[in-house]
Amino acid sequence: MKLICANWKMNKTTKDTREYINKFLPLVEGVKDREIVLFPPFTSLCVAKELLENTNVKLGAQNCHYEDKGAFTGEVSLDMLVDLDVSYVIVGHSERRWIFGESDELINRKVVACLKKGVRPILCVGERLEEREANLTFKVVETQIRLALSGVEEYVDQIDIAYEPVWAIGSGNPATPEDAQVVHRFIKDLIHSIAPKSEGKFRVLYGGSVNPENASEFMKMPDIDGLLVGTASLNPDSFAKIVKSF
Ligand SMILES: O=C(CO)COP(=O)(O)O
Numbered sequence: 372m373k374l375i376c377a378n379w380k381m382n383k384t385t386k387d388t389r390e391y392i393n394k395f396l397p398l399v400e401g402v403k404d405r406e407i408v409l410f411p412p413f414t415s416l417c418v419a420k421e422l423l424e425n426t427n428v429k430l431g432a433q434n435c436h437y438e439d440k441g442a443f444t445g446e447v448s449l450d451m452l453v454d455l456d457v458s459y460v461i462v463g464h465s466e467r468r469w470i471f472g473e474s475d476e477l478i479n480r481k482v483v484a485c486l487k488k489g490v491r492p493i494l495c496v497g498e499r500l501e502e503r504e505a506n507l508t509f510k511v512v513e514t515q516i517r518l519a520l521s522g523v524e525e526y527v528d529q530i531d532i533a534y535e536p537v538w539a540i541g542s543g544n545p546a547t548p549e550d551a552q553v554v555h556r557f558i559k560d561l562i563h564s565i566a567p568k569s570e571g572k573f574r575v576l577y578g579g580s581v582n583p584e585n586a587s588e589f590m591k592m593p594d595i596d597g598l599l600v601g602t603a604s605l606n607p608d609s610f611a612k613i614v615k616s617f
Pocket residue numbers: 378464535539540541542543578579580581599600601602603
């Protein structure tokens with residue numbers, strides 16, 4: 372099933388979250404042929420849990436720690452997230468990698484922890500502009516995927532991937548659907564080579580300046596299985612249009 376995700380990043384108070392969800396739910400009522408997931412900030416998960424209960428919209432978290440508990444100031448464990456009905460976690464977002472210095476090894480630990488707790492990780496991969504210009508896209512994406520999936524290759528059907536070219540995030544300058552399709556195909560071929568027994572239940576989402584005007588063009592591509600939307604998901608009308616655009 373296609374997967375459409377709203378990554379709110381560091382935006383919205385609990386009041387904003389309540390207002391957003393109360394506006395959003397009626398706009399997507401009855402939409403059952405695609406998965407819709409909201410990723411609010413940690414501080415809004417409790418409110419979102421209550422409002423999304425028994426609806427067609429699921430709840431995700433933007434990050435997690437890999438340990439169950441302990442002296443990790445400021446961190447949030449998967450048990451804490453599962454307690455709030457979180458069923459997806461974004462892992463290895465480029466902002467975690469390049470602003471907060473998350474290593475491939477740390478990202479792998481988080482993927483492993485998500486799988487242990489029955490939470491579906493959305494593993495983010497993507498090249499930076501200088502890597503694209505040096506024709507290193509495939510090499511970068513392959514390295515990120517191999518390292519993130521180390522030791523859990525057999526469980527790829529419980530993982531989703533988001534291809535988010537870093538240069539397209541927040542820039543208003545998305546990849547073309549055709550260019551994204553080429554990388555998505557590469558990712559799928561790579562994963563099938565890493566995990567030959569995979570039944571192909573993993574999905575590869577595109578993220579990077581998706582909006583209501585271009586969403587349907589991405590979703591026409593054969594190997595784009597969903598979208599991970601930032602800026603354009605901050606407005607309920609805009610995100611609802613994306614959800615219903617294809
Ligand atoms: O980072 C993203 C989603 O995780 C994409 O952000 P934008 O949609 O704002 O480019």
